[in-house]
Amino acid sequence: LDAPGWYADADDTPYLPAVADAVRNGRVLSVLYRRWREPTDVRRRLEPYGLVLKAGRWYVVAGPGPRTFRVDQILRLDPCDEEFTRPGDFDLAAYWTAYRRDFHERLHRGEAVLRVAPGTRLTGAAGEALASGGEREADGWTRVTVPIESVDRAHDAFLVHGAAVEVLEPAELRDRIARTAGALARLYTRNPPDPAVTGRRDRPEGHLPGAGDPVTG
Structure with missing residues (x-):
């Protein structure tokens, strides 16, 4: 194993x-x-x-x-x-x-309502909820209710999916993610970095592309 x-x-x-x-x-x-x-x-x-x-x-x-x-x-x-x-x-x-x-059951003390883009894969209990069903909307997105442990953990878990996941409820979680997204937008639109300083660097030998499993073949 x-x-x-x-x-x-x-x-x-x-x-x-x-x-x-x-x-x-x-x-x-x-x-x-x-x-x-x-x-x-x-x-x-x-x-x-x-x-x-x-x-x-x-x-x-x-x-x-x-x-x-x-x-x-x-x-x-x-x-x-x-x-x-x-x-x-x-x-x-x-x-x-x-x-x-x-x-x-003890861990997941709340629920969140999401809109999930086609082809998006969620993990853990949210992934199980998405796989077991949900309401398909006209634009191809899926509305689904998923269990969450807390607003803090759900914020981190859903934010990594970027614009592929929209939180509808609870309002506290939606507002929290919206504030984070606004802060990121402000960070990346002000004071563009100097290309001479942040130019492309070659990856070291043996570097695995992306954050997933290594690519072979």
Whole structure:
């Protein structure tokens, strides 16, 4: 598997082999784990049921519970001689699907109404909403309602699409993007740069064109 993106570093997971071994052999783990809330560093006894690789990040699903832990947040790991029995009715894929659905429901606390130009590809929950439907308008654009986490995150996510995405609602998000677009217009129309200073520079050898996957062939 080559899960991480081209421009993202993989997580540092020195304890991944030990966790995987405990999953295979049904052995309990004692870990020092770093979580986001206080106290941040806590001791946990884990019965590791399975491992999940999601977008280049490893998670271990462990009992009792079960609960989900990031492998890269394990600060110390002490194997134990104690064995455990994984529940016979535990289904890792089913658990992860439910966990992911619950995560998105907690994460997306609002909605935005968009107009999306033909051929535009959105990502994440917005992309799923666009793929599942929407109202096709006479000019070929699609009106769609998408979940958003917050105005701040939605502003950044939709702004990268430039004029291919128009936010209709909520008004706060539309106004925020309009202000940013106005600021960009003012920035790029005043004091044109000196061509002698900002002339074209050759790309270094091996430079990949664009921000997507490398072009081959």
